[in-house]
Amino acid sequence: MSEILSLAKQAKLASLALKSLQTRTKNEILNAVANELIAKKEQIKEQNLLDLKNGKDSGLSDALLDRLTLTDARIEAMAAGVLQVANLADPVGEILGGWRHENGMQISKVRVPLGVLGVIYESRPNVTIDVAALALKSQNAVILRGSASAIHSNIVLEKIFNQTGAMFGLPSGAVTLIKDTNRQSVDELIRMDNYIDILIPRGGKGLKEHIIKNATIPVIQTGAGVCHIYVDESADIPDAVRIIKNAKTQRPSVCNAVECVILHRNVIDKIMPVLIAELSDVKLRLEGEIYENYDGFENVKKANELDFGAEFLDMILLVKVVGCIDDAICYINEYSSGHSDAILSKDYENLERFLNAVDSAVVYANASTRFSDGGEFGFGGEIGISTQKLHARGPMGVRELTTYKYIVRGNGQTR
Structure with a gap:
């Protein structure tokens, strides 16, 4: 079994376990993660320096190196974003509407998680934490696929999130990182439609065009910023x-x-x-x-x-x-x-x-x-900034990571 298939199966199982996670538990995990990010700043920066050295050696532009860099201030901003997500109202279970059928059935429209997210991103390691926090708050499992340039930073951040979360009941497989940074891993991931519900690519024009043309999973486009x-x-x-x-x-x-x-x-x-x-x-x-x-x-x-x-x-x-x-x-x-x-x-x-x-x-x-930023809009970070019109637009926070279903309560009605 390939790494991608294994992670996808784990994520699918985790998405079912996440449905029963209580608001209090989610917030406990997020608060603990925020504290751990601050406590392990030096460890994070140490791994980030490996990525920066590799980036300079491979000729990354100043712009990409800036995106890659994690300073004390940026790690503190990550932690603050996680706390902000913890303090948001829980979107899951919100009743969006309801009415009574003429036969007496009660119909409710209720906000629910999307399921399993596949998030593909480049350069910026803070995305690892932003996405994990938003996915947890909205009770989605997420498979993360960062770039080779940020692999050391992403690994340490995912490890901190999962080790901390496990102490408070985070299901195994709820947040996973693909460590294979070859292009083939992207091609395999974007065809896992039996396990993944939504793809969210964050990166250059070429990456997004490739995913849109080849994915068998619905894609939310997070666009270039012209x-x-x-x-x-x-x-x-x-x-x-x-x-x-x-x-x-x-x-x-x-x-x-x-x-x-x-x-x-x-x-x-x-x-x-x-x-x-x-x-x-x-x-x-x-x-x-x-x-x-x-x-x-x-x-x-x-x-x-x-x-x-x-x-x-x-x-x-x-x-x-x-x-x-x-x-x-x-x-x-x-x-x-x-x-x-x-x-x-x-x-x-x-x-x-x-x-x-x-x-x-x-x-x-x-x-x-x-x-134009999820944190500035009060979302505690964002999973991306959507430039399309369905199903989300602009900075995407926890509400944009949900859908809805109808719950119908009857007492024996037939048609």
């Missing part, structure tokens, strides 16, 4: 620069970082000199007519066709010009990945027009795209 900020002609320029700087530079390697700023033609001369100065560490790729006026600066380069719709995940920012808000909306709806897009404006009508017309999972008025 995020835009449109600066309207009524925008407050100092605020706009501050928001853009945060959205681009606070952590450029993540999917909610801005990749393209769209300027109304009337604000170009007001904002560009300030933007160039404030984003001195960012490589600005300017559309033709803007470039002609600002091509003398060291951090400025003329944009080309490949920059439009690109996810840089780096200190690179495309700057485009439009003549009106409708042009900005049309451009975003064509080039955005449907993740997160923002408008900076003082014009109420334009704000509402943008928020209603841009077809993305998260749309912002006068705020940074960096808030």
Whole structure:
């Protein structure tokens, strides 16, 4: 029996055992895991250093190395996220509706777990803990398949979660990590439709396209982050620069970082000199007519066709010009990945027009795209940010890891 098949069978059995887990038990496990993460910070960082060394030796980009790195602050943030999940209301068993049939039967619509999740992700080891915590809270079993670049970090984190959880009644097989990082393990996993209910891929475009084309299991697409900020002609320029700087530079390697700023033609001369100065560490790729006026600066380069719709995940920012808000909306709806897009404006009508017309999972008025995050939304982390419309959209927390069933109570009715 292959490793994948063995883990899938264990996960299926665990998903049945998880159905009887009480809220109190789930929260005890999560609280204990949070404490253990803090207690074992040095052990986690030690394993993470092995991954970082291997990553540098194999030529990983700075952006991917940043995603891979676990610092004290990031481990503490993981623990805080687990505690936040523990403090969430239990979604399982929530009654979503109910009514009485004319023959006297009582029909209830009740929230239940999805079953077994298969989560495939790259680089970021914190996903191991985020996903395990959310899966447990929603009473789903989960099979984790991280990347080779994070294997040492993922192994130690999964071990901490399972060893801690076992002391409080976590079923064996509820959280498992595939240690085989060959591509073949992904191909086998995505065809385990007899055991796995949902696949959630988090990673590069190539990985997701491969899974979507070859999986025999339903897939929730967590998309690339081609995020835009449109600066309207009524925008407050100092605020706009501050928001853009945060959205681009606070952590450029993540999917909610801005990749393209769209300027109304009337604000170009007001904002560009300030933007160039404030984003001195960012490589600005300017559309033709803007470039002609600002091509003398060291951090400025003329944009080309490949920059439009690109996810840089780096200190690179495309700057485009439009003549009106409708042009900005049309451009975003064509080039955005449907993740997160923002408008900076003082014009109420334009704000509402943008928020209603841009077809993305998260749309912002006068705020940074960096808030598209399960933790920031109060979900205690996320299993991914869905850019599709079924069955979940945007940051996916515990509620998005459930479905529902109908429970019908009768007293002898026949049809």
